[in-house]
Amino acid sequence: MNYALLLQLTVQGILLGGIYGLIAVGLSLIFGVMGVINFAHGPMMVMGMYVSYWILVVLGIDPYLSLVLVAACIFVLGYLVQFLVVNRILDFPEAMQVLPLVAIGLILENSVLLLWGPDPRSPKTLLGLAAVPLGSATIDVSRLVAFCLAVAITGSILLFLKKTDLGKAIRAAADNRTGALLIGIKVDRINNFSFAMGAATTGAAGALLIPLIPLSPHLGHDFTLTAFVVVILGGMGNLLGALVGGLILGVAESLSTLFVPATMKQVVSFSLLVVIMLWRPQGLLGGRR
Amino acid sequence: MKRLYLLLSGVFAVLILLPLLLDKYVIGIFVMIFYYAYLGQAWNVLTGYTGHISLGHALYVGIGAYISTYLAQQLNLTPWVGMILGGIVAVLVASCIGFLGFRFGLRGVYFVILTIAFAEIARLVVCHIKPLGGFAGIFLDFRPSFYNLQFRGNVPYYYISLGLMAGSVLFVRLLEVSRMGRLMIAVREDEEAAQALGVDSFKYSMLAMGISAFMTALGGTFFANYVYYISPNTVLSMGLSIELILRPIIGGLGTALGPVLGSFILTPLSEISRSYFAKGGLEGLHLILYGVLAVLVVLFMRRGILLYLRRALAPVLRLEP
Amino acid sequence: MNALVVESLSKNFGGLTAVQGLSFELHEREILSLIGPNGAGKTTVFNCLTGFLPLDSGDVRLGDRSLKRLRPHEICRLGMVRTFQIVRPFLNISVLDNVLVGAMLRERSLARARAKALEVVEFVGLGRFSNALAAVLPLPLRKRLELAKAIATRPRVLLLDEVMAGLNPTEVDELIQLIRAVNQEGISVLLIEHVMRGVIALSQRVIAINYGQKIAEGRPEEIVKNPAVIEAYLGREFLESQG
Numbered sequence: 001m002n003y004a005l006l007l008q009l010t011v012q013g014i015l016l017g018g019i020y021g022l023i024a025v026g027l028s029l030i031f032g033v034m035g036v037i038n039f040a041h042g043p044m045m046v047m048g049m050y051v052s053y054w055i056l057v058v059l060g061i062d063p064y065l066s067l068v069l070v071a072a073c074i075f076v077l078g079y080l081v082q083f084l085v086v087n088r089i090l091d092f093p094e095a096m097q098v099l100p101l102v103a104i105g106l107i108l109e110n111s112v113l114l115l116w117g118p119d120p121r122s123p124k125t126l127l128g129l130a131a132v133p134l135g136s137a138t139i140d141v142s143r144l145v146a147f148c149l150a151v152a153i154t155g156s157i158l159l160f161l162k163k164t165d166l167g168k169a170i171r172a173a174a175d176n177r178t179g180a181l182l183i184g185i186k187v188d189r190i191n192n193f194s195f196a197m198g199a200a201t202t203g204a205a206g207a208l209l210i211p212l213i214p215l216s217p218h219l220g221h222d223f224t225l226t227a228f229v230v231v232i233l234g235g236m237g238n239l240l241g242a243l244v245g246g247l248i249l250g251v252a253e254s255l256s257t258l259f260v261p262a263t264m265k266q267v268v269s270f271s272l273l274v275v276i277m278l279w280r281p282q283g284l285l286g287g288r289r
Numbered sequence: 290m291k292r293l294y295l296l297l298s299g300v301f302a303v304l305i306l307l308p309l310l311l312d313k314y315v316i317g318i319f320v321m322i323f324y325y326a327y328l329g330q331a332w333n334v335l336t337g338y339t340g341h342i343s344l345g346h347a348l349y350v351g352i353g354a355y356i357s358t359y360l361a362q363q364l365n366l367t368p369w370v371g372m373i374l375g376g377i378v379a380v381l382v383a384s385c386i387g388f389l390g391f392r393f394g395l396r397g398v399y400f401v402i403l404t405i406a407f408a409e410i411a412r413l414v415v416c417h418i419k420p421l422g423g424f425a426g427i428f429l430d431f432r433p434s435f436y437n438l439q440f441r442g443n444v445p446y447y448y449i450s451l452g453l454m455a456g457s458v459l460f461v462r463l464l465e466v467s468r469m470g471r472l473m474i475a476v477r478e479d480e481e482a483a484q485a486l487g488v489d490s491f492k493y494s495m496l497a498m499g500i501s502a503f504m505t506a507l508g509g510t511f512f513a514n515y516v517y518y519i520s521p522n523t524v525l526s527m528g529l530s531i532e533l534i535l536r537p538i539i540g541g542l543g544t545a546l547g548p549v550l551g552s553f554i555l556t557p558l559s560e561i562s563r564s565y566f567a568k569g570g571l572e573g574l575h576l577i578l579y580g581v582l583a584v585l586v587v588l589f590m591r592r593g594i595l596l597y598l599r600r601a602l603a604p605v606l607r608l609e610p
Numbered sequence: 611m612n613a614l615v616v617e618s619l620s621k622n623f624g625g626l627t628a629v630q631g632l633s634f635e636l637h638e639r640e641i642l643s644l645i646g647p648n649g650a651g652k653t654t655v656f657n658c659l660t661g662f663l664p665l666d667s668g669d670v671r672l673g674d675r676s677l678k679r680l681r682p683h684e685i686c687r688l689g690m691v692r693t694f695q696i697v698r699p700f701l702n703i704s705v706l707d708n709v710l711v712g713a714m715l716r717e718r719s720l721a722r723a724r725a726k727a728l729e730v731v732e733f734v735g736l737g738r739f740s741n742a743l744a745a746v747l748p749l750p751l752r753k754r755l756e757l758a759k760a761i762a763t764r765p766r767v768l769l770l771d772e773v774m775a776g777l778n779p780t781e782v783d784e785l786i787q788l789i790r791a792v793n794q795e796g797i798s799v800l801l802i803e804h805v806m807r808g809v810i811a812l813s814q815r816v817i818a819i820n821y822g823q824k825i826a827e828g829r830p831e832e833i834v835k836n837p838a839v840i841e842a843y844l845g846r847e848f849l850e851s852q853g
Contacts, residue, residue: 085584095341095400267410471710481682
């Protein structure tokens with residue numbers, strides 16, 4: 001047993017998993033507050049990636065430094081989507097909510113395609129290929145920084161929801177929409193904000209991924225599914241569960257490369273998704289159904 | 290109703306005669322209109338009539354395409370038989386997915402995710418199967434003959450796809466008024482209420498899955514022998530799954546003519562946007578248009594354009610309101 | 611002769627006992643009402659009887675056939691049909707097509723099913739609306755449609771879940787007539803009802819439950835004077851103040 005390799009893969013998995021967790025937090029938040037599954041989540045992440053890339057190319061600012069700006073852009077995008085479309089479909093039967101969001105994902109994906117073309121890109125970033133040793137393993141510095149940022153953002157969101165008034169209002173609206181309305185919480189505004197925030201987190205995750213994977217307009221679908229796997233693992237609406245689920249998935253995917261080629265590792269995660277949905281759809285850690 | 294049938298027969302007659310008047314390029318556009326209408330119709334049988342939404346229907350297109358192609362290349366088996374075999378495999382796969390979904394009570398969104406997961410798993414697995422061409426796919430040999438389901442020029446394909454489309458419209462229309470179709474509709478409208486009236490919703494959902502998958506697979510075989518190239522990215526992709534649902538949604542889910550109408554609206558749009566922005570650098574524009582249209586239709590014309598058209602034309606066609 | 615026998619039916623939800631050891635019989639051709647305050651467990655009983663919820667313990671027998679592990683559509687097939695408290699019409703199809711779904715249970719031929727459906731639609735007084743979409747019907751007519759769908763399945767036992775709720779007295783009276791007519795066709799009826807007018811007018815017997823247990827059983831006139839029943843609905847203080 002090659003422990004060095006095992007350690008390496010596990011660490012890599014944890015680091016990537018932090019970002020998965022961040023993506024999933026957004027999805028889980030949106031579901032928790034509005035009961036809507038954002039099928040455009042992956043494409044929103046890709047949009048974040050490309051906006052960050054564009055800032056890098058045009059202004060020369062590293063993705064990790066322009067993070068807040070990118071998040072703000074996708075926040076606005078999310079707000080618009082919620083305001084124009086999602087708002088109107090809140091009372092649709094669950095299955096009929098799928099179609100408009102898929103369509104929005106289609107619009108976003110192809111806007112990216114239109115603006116930047118289909119070729120994959122791997123821009124050079126500040127941290128580039130720097131690496132540090134950890135025991136017998138080596139860690140990419142960019143991966144480590146991405147992980148720390150992802151966890152920091154997730155942590156801030158959790159704190160925000162717990163401690164601030166707006167955060168509490170969001171949790172109230174998520175828990176009981178009518179009750180929240182009755183005590184004067186402007187649920188519409190909450191919905192707008194929550195969706196926008198969910199979008200912003202996934203956009204930020206996109207920015208974090210730039211040094212780690214090549215950009216391509218079509219990444220969206222797989223990441224929506226990946227986010228879904230994580231959310232199912234951790235429980236729908238359970239934000240801490242999303243982070244934990246992300247870490248679990250990251251490690252699982254990473255370790256699976258011992259048995260299958262790297263390009264097949266998503267088969268592992270999607271199969272995991274199927275199994276969990278059938279066996280315990282409320283998630284391993286429990287959450288709203 | 291008589292007037293409507295007259296109108297449709299007239300349109301059909303025109304469509305039969307059209308190839309005599311048009312050039313190859315335009316005929317090719319019609320082939321795609323008919324083909325996507327047919328695929329959309331196949332999907333419509335499941336989603337429009339039982340209400341279970343599938344976003345992984347490309348899986349069945351791929352099954353049809355790959356099986357018939359593989360058998361044709363390895364065993365020189367005619368795709369006319371290959372498509373049936375592909376259809377059977379598609380039914381088996383759909384039955385598994387349906388069984389897992391319906392038995393475990395995966396409703397709504399969870400079922401959608403299940404279908405996506407299976408399609409993506411299949412795509413990734415096929416990418417790694419060398420005999421099936423892996424990532425690069427398979428180029429079909431051009432050996433035109435009826436036996437090989439390959440022809441010179443577009444005209445034979447025009448008639449085959451027209452036949453598929455027209456046949457599917459007829460089939461769905463007959464289904465709608467049949468016992469099986471009505472019970473499927475009951476499942477769509479309210480599954481529990483239907484069960485309370487003695488409808489075995491599991492059985493009818495499975496039937497719809499099977500029929501839908503079979504029809505879709507046939508389309509896959511047709512497509513493979515029309516474009517002479519198949520790859521995981523063209524016949525198993527999420528992009529295809531999304532594209533093929535757009536026409537029935539925009540045209541009218543749960544109606545026999547909806548997918549056809551949707552295809553006549555959308556498919557030319559993509560051709561127009563492709564030729565106006567000729568360089569190909571603006572690929573994807575038509576998909577943005579599709580997306581916008583789909584959002585607008587779902588928000589404002591929930592049941593699709595067909596029903597609005599119907600209302601507008603009802604006096605002229607003397608239809609019941 | 612018993613159309614339906616319920617034996618020691620119990621149902622828990624997590625720590626909450628919704629129904630506890632409930633036993634009763636529905637006699638052949640009888641109209642029996644199940645009453646009790648909100649939350650007493652009545653709809654849970656219905657859901658257990660009709661296969662929508664699994665029983666934790668006890669048994670349900672239709673004739674001599676146990677319904678214990680059967681699914682809703684199988685139970686309907688065996689001859690027991692239910693309506694829903696919040697009506698569930700198939701909104702996007704016509705009234706006739708709605709009832710047709712029920713009729714198709716017993717008729718393989720579409721023509722005969724349609725004839726039966728038409729007959730039932732007339733029977734409940736919706737003849738004028740047979741081609742209208744169910745979605746356009748107002749509530750009282752939707753309730754009739756709900757009844758029609760159920761009757762079309764040719765049941766032996768009909769379970770009506772608060773079918774008179776939300777109706778004005780005239781509408782209630784019309785429904786009472788309808789239910790009587792249905793009963794006269796030989797169908798045994800079990801009613802969950804809050805509208806006492808209907809309970810008293812229709813029932814041969816009444817069972818009162820509270821907190822998932824039977825608290826009284828008897829003729830309607832007796833039940834409304836039964837102290838346990840009064841206490842359940844109006845509270846101990848009221849009962850005591852009445853002396």
